[in-house]
Amino acid sequence: MTFDVLKPKITAIISDSSSKDHSLQLICDLLKTEIPHYDWVGFYFKNGDKEELKLGPYSGTPTDHTIIPFGKGICGQVALSNENFVVPDVKAQDNYIACNINVKSEIVVPLFVNGQNIGQIDIDSSTADPFTDADEHFLEFVCQSVATLM
Known part of the structure; x- marks a missing residue:
């Protein structure tokens, strides 16, 4: 399924759902x-006033x-950077936290509300270097x- 087909589905979920989570x-x-x-899709959010992220859905x-x-x-x-981070090969990253031995690549995109980074979407893939500009x-x-x- 293409991203253009998924966009209205995302919009519909946000419009139709009864709760944020x-x-x-x-x-x-x-x-x-x-x-x-x-292969793994999740949201992390700033944990109150702490300098840490807490896993969400x-x-x-x-x-x-x-x-x-x-x-x-x-x-x-x-x-900290407030910038997208695309990792084609997690083994090449010194500061990588291994969540699953099958993960080969990762992309993380920050989520901003009123200019503040409040969280992010994190995608893990068991495919090497699959993420493009389109992703x-x-x-x-x-x-x-x-x-x-939010």
């Missing part, structure tokens, strides 16, 4: 199901990494859409 779960499930190289293999300090791993780095732009759309729920 339910919407986020539906988005995770949709992306994991419909995009073959998205996700779809995929359970992870022990429910809390990630700012600066640690790809997600923690995005929490990045689509995930930016997802985060902009999700920001309307």
Whole structure:
């Protein structure tokens, strides 16, 4: 399924859902199901006033990494940089947190509300180097859409 077909589905989920967490779960499930190289899809959010991220809704293999300090791993780095991070090969990253031995690549896109980085969407793939500019732009759309729920 193409990203252009998924965009209205994301918009519909956000418009139709009764709760933020339910919407986020539906988005995770949709992306994991419909995009073959998205093997784990989840949201992390800033944990109150703490300098850490807390795992929110996700779809995929359970992870022990429910809390990630700012600066640690790809997600923690995005929490500080406020920039997208595409990792074609996780083994080439010194500051990578291994969540699953099958993960070969990762993309993390921050989620902004009123100019503040409040969280991110994190995608793991068991495919080496699958993420393109189209993935990045689509995930930016997802985060902009999700920001309307916050």
